[in-house]
Amino acid sequence: MAKTPGIPARRAALKLLDAVMRRGETLEQAENAALKGVDGPADRALARAIAGETLRWLADLDALIDSATRKRLPDDAKPRMVLRLMLAQALRLGTPPHAVVATGLDLLAGGPRRLAHGVFSTLMKREVSLPDAPTLPDPVRARWGDRAEAIAPGLVDPPEVDLSLRQPDEAAERALAMGGVSLARGHIRLPRGTPIDRLPSFDEGAWWVQDLAAQIAPRLLGEGVGKRALDLCAAPGGKTLALAAAGWRVTALDISEKRLGLLRENLKRTGLEAEIVKADALAYTPAKRFDAILLDAPCTATGTCRRHPDVLHRVSERQIGEMSEIQQSLIHRAIEWMQPGCVLVYAVCSLEAEEGEAQARWIDATFDLEPMPVSADELPAKLRPTPEGWVRTHPGELAEHGGLDGFFIARWRKPV
Numbered sequence: 001m002a003k004t005p006g007i008p009a010r011r012a013a014l015k016l017l018d019a020v021m022r023r024g025e026t027l028e029q030a031e032n033a034a035l036k037g038v039d040g041p042a043d044r045a046l047a048r049a050i051a052g053e054t055l056r057w058l059a060d061l062d063a064l065i066d067s068a069t070r071k072r073l074p075d076d077a078k079p080r081m082v083l084r085l086m087l088a089q090a091l092r093l094g095t096p097p098h099a100v101v102a103t104g105l106d107l108l109a110g111g112p113r114r115l116a117h118g119v120f121s122t123l124m125k126r127e128v129s130l131p132d133a134p135t136l137p138d139p140v141r142a143r144w145g146d147r148a149e150a151i152a153p154g155l156v157d158p159p160e161v162d163l164s165l166r167q168p169d170e171a172a173e174r175a176l177a178m179g180g181v182s183l184a185r186g187h188i189r190l191p192r193g194t195p196i197d198r199l200p201s202f203d204e205g206a207w208w209v210q211d212l213a214a215q216i217a218p219r220l221l222g223e224g225v226g227k228r229a230l231d232l233c234a235a236p237g238g239k240t241l242a243l244a245a246a247g248w249r250v251t252a253l254d255i256s257e258k259r260l261g262l263l264r265e266n267l268k269r270t271g272l273e274a275e276i277v278k279a280d281a282l283a284y285t286p287a288k289r290f291d292a293i294l295l296d297a298p299c300t301a302t303g304t305c306r307r308h309p310d311v312l313h314r315v316s317e318r319q320i321g322e323m324s325e326i327q328q329s330l331i332h333r334a335i336e337w338m339q340p341g342c343v344l345v346y347a348v349c350s351l352e353a354e355e356g357e358a359q360a361r362w363i364d365a366t367f368d369l370e371p372m373p374v375s376a377d378e379l380p381a382k383l384r385p386t387p388e389g390w391v392r393t394h395p396g397e398l399a400e401h402g403g404l405d406g407f408f409i410a411r412w413r414k415p416v
């Protein structure tokens with residue numbers, strides 16, 4: 001018998017949701033296994049979109065489900081998982097309800113299909129809708145505090161596509177040719193979903209994909225002609241490329257051979273150069289002196305929640321604490337190597353104060369370094385530094401242009 005079209009994509013979306021919610025995996029980690037047997041890029045994209053929208057709006061979808069059930073379905077019960085996916089399709093992806101039912105109930109074969117059908121039909125008859133911005137899960141709201149309300153509107157949609165240019169002065173001209181806008185020197189923003197590898201000049205290596213907020217950290221090292229920089233956690237290399245393009249002689253170090261493979265590909269495609277070192281920064285001693293060190297530290301990556309909404313549900317206090325310890329070890333190491341005059345830029349794509357502001361305060365209190373406050377004219381698109389001279393970006397900022405990833409960035413110098 002012929003399979004109903006679209007069911008493999010829904011089955012894959014269920015596996016993705018299950019991997020995140022029950023096993024704490026990232027969407028990326030779960031993809032290989034979950035998408036096995038899903039043919040064609042359109043169905044794979046559909047599976048990703050259903051899982052992504054479900055995770056982005058999870059608290060609101062759950063509230064709707066709870067409003068239509070007499071007895072609360074357990075969080076990890078399969079009917080709740082399937083109903084979440086069905087509602088995300090109807091309310092976020094515009095899938096007609098009959099198609100949602102035709103492809104959704106099959107996922108509950110041998111289970112409570114009538115219950116799921118009843119809840120879904122009740123909610124459709126009520127013509128329910130989602131709020132203007134997703135409701136953040138309680139633990140996330142507690143952690144993000146006052147900022148949570150400003151961040152949530154930035155999570156409504158996946159992000160647009162930002163490019164960083166090898167020749168910054170070409171931004172205006174290339175933005176026009178590509179149908180995008182430039183919000184900063186060397187930056188182009190394109191509509192979400194733009195197929196990257198089909199853009200003109202991809203093979204020529206004139207640009208690489210990098211969120212506007214991620215473009216800030218390497219810029220804070222300044223022009224690098226005649227100077228050496230150590231990019232301490234470098235792969236896959238977005239910031240290495242930016243430093244090399246700004247004239248720095250870059251040593252790019254990372255512990256992951258797989259991710260360094262991507263960095264090598266990026267260097268090859270863009271024709272930029274860097275010395276590559278595969279090492280554990282905690283066990284490495286550089287032979288050279290550096291004028292600047294960029295520590296783009298491993299972190300919980302909650303600042304990337306627009307493109308990776310799984311972080312909203314799987315990052316715990318424990319993981320934040322563990323990351324914070326690793327970051328402090330790496331900071332310690334980097335500071336040991338700083339010569340007088342050497343600049344340190346610390347960055348994390350995290351919205352957690354423990355990985356950002358608290359680390360900057362710890363550096364100020366522990367080490368003999370001069371803070372180098374960031375000024376407004378060093379930042380793109382009218383962003384402002386914090387009163388301390390740090391950079392704190394979040395998805396709700398520059399909303400009129402499509403938002404930003406969440407980053408914390410701060411800068412110091414070793415006294416001469």
Ligand SMILES: C[S@@+](CC[C@H](N)C(=O)[O-])C[C@H]1O[C@@H](n2cnc3c(N)ncnc32)[C@H](O)[C@@H]1O
Binds near residue numbers: 240255280
């Ligand atoms: C936030 S990512 C870096 C992103 C990169 N700077 C970019 O712009 O493309 C953090 C990196 O730290 C690396 N890493 C984690 N622990 C490390 C260690 N002990 N030594 C060196 N690299 C490490 C990871 O492999 C990962 O590639």
